[in-house]
Amino acid sequence: MKCCLVLVALVLVLSPASVGAVKLVKSEKTRTPMAMVVQLLTEMKARIEGDSKLEQNSYDKYACWCESTMVRKAKDISEAQAKIEELQALIIKLKAEIASHGAEIQQLNKDIAQNIEAQGEAKAVRDSAFEEYNGEKTENEQCIGALEAAVKALSGAGAGKFLETSMRQAELLSVVAGVRSVLEKPSSSRGISEGDMKLVQHFVERPDDFSSRRGSALSAAQVGNNPFGDYAPQSTQIQGILKGMYDTFVGDMEKANAKEADSQKAFEELMATKLRELQTLQETLKQQELDEATKTQTLAESEELLDATKAQLEADENFFDITKAACQVKASEWSERVRLRTMELQGVSKAIEI
Numbered sequence: 001m002k003c004c005l006v007l008v009a010l011v012l013v014l015s016p017a018s019v020g021a022v023k024l025v026k027s028e029k030t031r032t033p034m035a036m037v038v039q040l041l042t043e044m045k046a047r048i049e050g051d052s053k054l055e056q057n058s059y060d061k062y063a064c065w066c067e068s069t070m071v072r073k074a075k076d077i078s079e080a081q082a083k084i085e086e087l088q089a090l091i092i093k094l095k096a097e098i099a100s101h102g103a104e105i106q107q108l109n110k111d112i113a114q115n116i117e118a119q120g121e122a123k124a125v126r127d128s129a130f131e132e133y134n135g136e137k138t139e140n141e142q143c144i145g146a147l148e149a150a151v152k153a154l155s156g157a158g159a160g161k162f163l164e165t166s167m168r169q170a171e172l173l174s175v176v177a178g179v180r181s182v183l184e185k186p187s188s189s190r191g192i193s194e195g196d197m198k199l200v201q202h203f204v205e206r207p208d209d210f211s212s213r214r215g216s217a218l219s220a221a222q223v224g225n226n227p228f229g230d231y232a233p234q235s236t237q238i239q240g241i242l243k244g245m246y247d248t249f250v251g252d253m254e255k256a257n258a259k260e261a262d263s264q265k266a267f268e269e270l271m272a273t274k275l276r277e278l279q280t281l282q283e284t285l286k287q288q289e290l291d292e293a294t295k296t297q298t299l300a301e302s303e304e305l306l307d308a309t310k311a312q313l314e315a316d317e318n319f320f321d322i323t324k325a326a327c328q329v330k331a332s333e334w335s336e337r338v339r340l341r342t343m344e345l346q347g348v349s350k351a352i353e354i
Helices: 002-013 016-028 033-157 169-183 194-205 220-225 231-353
Strands: none
Touching (some): 194 231
């Protein structure tokens, strides 16, 4: 509008009717109206150019901000998208590993329970076996003691004079009672013949048949009824049988002791193995539980970070779209502004030339 007014004023001044007046005035005065108009137009052009530079600087700053902001936000969006993919993959992996830890923990608890149960069963079997061994040992020791006492007593009597000169009747009864207790044990028949067993039983039932000679007092028929004949060889035979029984019990006891020692050693080795296995299982369980807890916490943090990253991505994308649209509008407006400013300067320049 300002440019149009200037052009109108310039046309009026340069009209044919005014040419002569202008020349007259110029001749009368050094500063003519035309010069004043030209000066005004020149100043106007300078102001327009100055304003244009200021506006250009302002727009350049805005355009620079648009460019840097768009680049930064595009980078943020790209990084967020990559981070989301990474977190999603991590979450899937963590869930699978946590499930695996859960299965391992369940199995380890089962193995630990089985190990403890096996230890209890092994201890129960060992205790039962030891109790049985201890009972047999006590019986064997009693039998060995009774047989040893009987053998010593019979040995001290001397051949052919059993109980007549070296032993009293009470000692005989004591020996018989001890041997009788041995015969009551199921194991007494081991290592002895049937005939020897009958002889020992006869000794227990009728010890007097082995204690004195009845040569004058017994009839021939009575002597014949005694299948063992004279007492001396009979007592010696009894002593030998009892000694054999004693040796059998001692040998059996030694074998039982060796077997018990082996069983105890095997039990201790088994328990040591089971304890090592239990310790390993418990340490593995502890590590599995620690790993599960750590990964569970990492999973929770990753899911929280994923939600936050998605929210930030959405905000960045909205900001990017809004900023892009605003910058495009501003660029369009600036393009129009430059076009009008250029036309204005061209008009002023044309007016100055005229």
